[in-house]
Amino acid sequence: MDAPDASAPAPPEGRITTEVRGPLLLVGIDRVAKRNGFTPAMYDALADALTRLDEDDALRAGVVFAHGDHFTAGLDLPLWQERFARGDAGAPGAREPASRRVDPVALGRRCRKPIVTAVQGITYTLGIELMLAGDVAIAADDCRFSQLEPKRGIMASGGATMRFVERGGWGNAMYHLLLVDEFDAAEALRCGLVQEVVPAGAQRARAIELAERIAALAPLAVQATKASSLLYAKEGEDACASALAREQARLSRTDDAREGVASFVERREPVFRGR
Numbered sequence: 001m002d003a004p005d006a007s008a009p010a011p012p013e014g015r016i017t018t019e020v021r022g023p024l025l026l027v028g029i030d031r032v033a034k035r036n037g038f039t040p041a042m043y044d045a046l047a048d049a050l051t052r053l054d055e056d057d058a059l060r061a062g063v064v065f066a067h068g069d070h071f072t073a074g075l076d077l078p079l080w081q082e083r084f085a086r087g088d089a090g091a092p093g094a095r096e097p098a099s100r101r102v103d104p105v106a107l108g109r110r111c112r113k114p115i116v117t118a119v120q121g122i123t124y125t126l127g128i129e130l131m132l133a134g135d136v137a138i139a140a141d142d143c144r145f146s147q148l149e150p151k152r153g154i155m156a157s158g159g160a161t162m163r164f165v166e167r168g169g170w171g172n173a174m175y176h177l178l179l180v181d182e183f184d185a186a187e188a189l190r191c192g193l194v195q196e197v198v199p200a201g202a203q204r205a206r207a208i209e210l211a212e213r214i215a216a217l218a219p220l221a222v223q224a225t226k227a228s229s230l231l232y233a234k235e236g237e238d239a240c241a242s243a244l245a246r247e248q249a250r251l252s253r254t255d256d257a258r259e260g261v262a263s264f265v266e267r268r269e270p271v272f273r274g275r
Helices: 040-055 081-086 125-134 160-168 170-179 185-190 203-217 219-235 237-252 255-266
Strands: 015-021 024-029 061-066 115-119 122-125 135-141 145-147 196-198
Touching: 015 040, 024 040, 024 203, 061 203, 115 125, 115 203, 122 125, 125 160, 135 185, 135 203, 145 185, 160 170, 185 196, 196 203, 219 237, 219 255, 237 255
Parallel strands: 024 061, 061 115, 115 135, 122 145, 135 196
Antiparallel strands: 015 024
C-alpha cells in the first residue's frame, strides 16, 4: 500500500513516502522540519520501499527524491549511536543477509531495477551515499555536498570511500573526503558524482522523465545491463566478458526480444512485457 498523503505533516521520526506512477515507484524522503535528517525508522522504511521496487514485476524503475528544500543533512547521529555501537544490520555499512531487504546504500543486497535519484539543497554524508548507490543522479543547481564524517569522529561507512574513488578518481575523492569541504553541483558534475545539473525545482521532474524513458525499454534487458556493469565493477573484465554470451543468449529467447525484432521490421514502437 502507498504511504499516507504526502501533503500531511510527517511524524517527528520522519517517513518515506511512496507513489506508484505507471511502471515507476517514486520514493520520497520526508522529515522536512529536520532537513530530512535520517532516523532509524526512515532508513528501515527506505529499505522496505526499495525491496518493493526490486520484487514487484510491475515496477520497472525507481525515483528517489526528497520533500522540501534539501535532500538530506545525513544521519541524525544521536539517534543512531546504539545501532552503530552494536554494528546492527540496520545501520549504513552493516550488511544484512542477502535474502533480506535491499540495502539502501547497496553494500549488501542491491536493487535489480534502475534507480534515478534527484537531489537538491543540502546533500550531506548519507545523502551522497544514497545518490551513489543509485544509477543516475540529477542535481539541482543549489546543491551543497559534503562528506563530513571525520568532523564527527567517524568515517563514511555507506559506500562513499569506494564509490567516490570509482566515480571521481583517487585525487578528487581524497580532496573531498579528507578536506571534508562543501562543494557545489558543478563540482559534483565535474567529478562524475551526478550526471546532470538542472535549475532548482526541476530535478524531480527530470528524474521522472529519465526513469520513464528507461521504463519504456525491455525490462529484462535493462536489468541484465545493470547486472553486467555491476559484475564488471565487482569482479573485473574477465568475469564480465565471460558472462556476456550466456546472458545475451538468455535474453534472445525472451518474448521481449521477439517483440524488439518485430517492432523493428514493422517500423513501430515496441511494447515490452518483461517476459
